Amino acid sequence: MTSPTVTHLVRRNDAGALEVAAEREAMLRDALENLDSLRAALLGGRVKAFFAVGLSADHSTFAWSGKTQPTTVLELRGAWQSMSNSIEDVF
Numbered sequence: 051m052t053s054p055t056v057t058h059l060v061r062r063n064d065a066g067a068l069e070v071a072a073e074r075e076a077m078l079r080d081a082l083e084n085l086d087s088l089r090a091a092l093l094g095g096r097v098k099a100f101f102a103v104g105l106s107a108d109h110s111t112f113a114w115s116g117k118t119q120p121t122t123v124l125e126l127r128g129a130w131q132s133m134s135n136s137i138e139d140v141f
Contacts, residue, residue: 092118101126 091097099117106112 092116099126099129101129 088097088100088102092100095118098119099115099121101113101115104112104114
């Protein structure tokens with residue numbers, strides 16, 4: 051199953067022509083590829099648990115989590131620490 055892609059349009063010039071905001075489109079494509087990679091890792095047995103937090107434009111947060119095997123809180127805390135150490139590399 052694929053999700054629909056949201057396209058954002060911006061005014062390109064004074065004539066009022068619209069174009070896709072290329073940078074936003076590229077970021078969306080990258081984000082969706084990351085989700086596809088997570089799904090493949092779950093299906094392939096490489097990942098036994100995950101958690102994710104989404105951030106909206108108004109700074110609200112949303113959370114998702116799941117597991118395919120028993121997982122301890124200690125393991126998730128280790129994963130959280132690993133993520134927090136690498137987040138600066140991404141942004």
